[in-house]
Amino acid sequence: MKSVLIANRGEIAVRILKTLHREGLTGVVVYHEADAESLAVKLADKAVELHGSPPVSAYLDVEQIIAAAKSSEADAVHPGFGFLAENGDFAQAVIDAGLIWVGPKPDAIRSMGDKIEAKRLAEEAGVPILPGSPGALADVDDAVEWAEKIGYPVLLKASAGGGGKGMRIAHDRAECIDAFTSASNEARASFGDGRVFVERFVERPRHIEVQVLADQHGAAVHLGERECSIQRRYQKVVEEAPSPVVDEETRQRIGAQAVSLAQTVGYASAGTVELVMDEQGEAYFLEMNTRLQVEHPVTELVTGIDIVSEQLRIARGEELGYDQDAISITGSAIECRVYAENPDEDFAPETGTLHLVHFPSGEGVRVDHGVQSGQVVGAAFDPMIAKVVGFGADRTEAIAKIRKALRETVLLGLTTNTAYLERIVGHRDFISGATHTGFLALYEDELATPPLEVDEERALICAAALASPWFDERHTLSTVHSALGGWRA
Structure with missing residues (x-):
């Protein structure tokens, strides 16, 4: 290669x-x-x-x-x-x-891409699964029959789904009838496959996932877990490693289950086994993503392993060359996805020219991005601009690093969610680790943009920055931006 x-x-x-x-x-x-x-x-x-x-x-x-x-x-x-x-x-x-x-073998991709088949294989590998229909639902009557057997609330999911498409929650019979039809229609339109199954819906769930690496010779290890519970529309916004609620015993248990699944399907590459964790700490299989994850940087930071490099080694046919005992988790890392979107307008995507791009740097900060000043952000692609990551010796330090990094991120020209992200990671319940997938909806009002109030001190900082002849444009605008608390001029 x-x-x-x-x-x-x-x-x-x-x-x-x-x-x-x-x-x-x-x-x-x-x-x-x-x-x-x-x-x-x-x-x-x-x-x-x-x-x-x-x-x-x-x-x-x-x-x-x-x-x-x-x-x-x-x-x-x-x-x-x-x-x-x-x-x-x-x-x-x-x-x-x-x-x-x-990447993994085509057959492994296909098996894990079909959520019904993936659940069957997960159960075979010893990964706990949620109570649900054993296969695709025949029709709406079948959906209602299974929902009442499982007990409401239930989640109807597209077999070929992803990205939150083809998923609906039902709390009673009437909602189940509507959910089956809308989930099936959305799945057919999005994936060309209208098959839907039903499973128990976990109230206030945490989204936990385990990173695995497996070579072509049958060896496999896990790199610990990530928590990805901060989501909007079933899409992740903030991710961290390790999870604040997973202890070492649980880590080794779910890690071993993830490795077992990888070996059951003959997996060879980097992959992620996603789980839903209930309030009692029990974790159940959701799906396996047969690719590099958006949030892989947090795992790289706490393990010191370059996952892309490992993918390349595995693809060349090399052996992993290490076992599970060689993997250790050190410190804490938190990643925030920076989007060109307006959180106060139902996360509507933003388009325009990025007149100034300035990302933070330094110890404990990593930024993965693909933009530069003068670049036009259009509507043709996903609005994610960058991933800003804070890393520290413990979670408290990681939170301090990511908050500072977000405040120092300057993207002038269109609205982004950087100030919104800073409010999330600064929220009392995020700091305490009391997160779940309904976090953003629960605290919608608290996380909304506060009324702009430029006090006298901030006004003086802005005036001084704009008037100082020794400030170049980048530092001037960065200072003004910081003083205004992330406000987009």
Whole structure:
């Protein structure tokens, strides 16, 4: 393996490039015209343009991506996350083209991509599963029958779902009837598969996930857990490692279960087993993500392991070379996803030009991003701009680091959620570790943007910064931005 094509864009393309360059490998990116001025294109050794309308279709075009790999003389393909990362047919196409696929076997991707089959395999591997229908529901009457057998509330889920699509909660018979129809319709529209199953809904659940690594020789380890309970619309916003409520005994138990599942399906790469934890501390299988996760940086920080590097080693056929006893968790890391969106307008995506981009740096701070000053943020792709991470010797220090890092993040030109994120990680219940997936809805009013109040002290700071001849533009605007508490001028 000498040259790797990254079948992705944005911050994850930049992040993968960093590992490739550190290891002396050539990094090739593909891009649509809409991303021609992106940081990934700027940093890549080679860049191949893709064509398609809308732009997202270009990154989903298997034939174009395979052709780009061939023309650029890449000998491996890394899918990142999203787009084609969990598409078994794409993985097979890469292999059939004589290229190295940096990911698990196509059959493992397909098995875990079908949530009904994944639950069956999880149960076989000894991972606890929630009470629910054994397979897809035949019709709405079948849904109601199973829901009443399980007991309300229940969750109806698309078998081929992801990203929160095709999921509905039902608290009674009438809601179950509506939920079956809407979940099935959304699943069919989003994934071309309208199959839905039902399982018990856990009240005030925590979202816990276990990172695993497995090689092609049957060895597997886990890298501890992450907590991803701060979510909006079933999508993660804040993640941390380790979880504030998982003790060492629980960590080893759920870790062993995750490793068992990976070995049951013949997994070979980095993967994540996602769990839902109830208020009694019992964890149940949700799904397995057969790719690199958005939140992988927090695990890298507390373990010291470069997960992308491990993916490359495994894809080359190398053995892990270490066992579970070699893995240790040190410190605490918290990641916040920075989105171009307005939290006060139901998280509506924002578009516009980033006139000034300034991210924090220094000890205990990591930022994964793919933007630069002058870049246009459009509506064609996911609105995530960056991931800001704080790392400390313990959770208290990590919270202090991430709060400071968010305050120092400057993105002028459009509304982002950085100030909102700072309010989340500064909230009393987040600080105490009392989080669950309904956290943002529960504290919606407390987390809303407060009325702008520029007091005399802040006004003087702003005036001094703007008037000082020795301040360059970047430091001036950063100071003004900080003094205004993250307000977007």
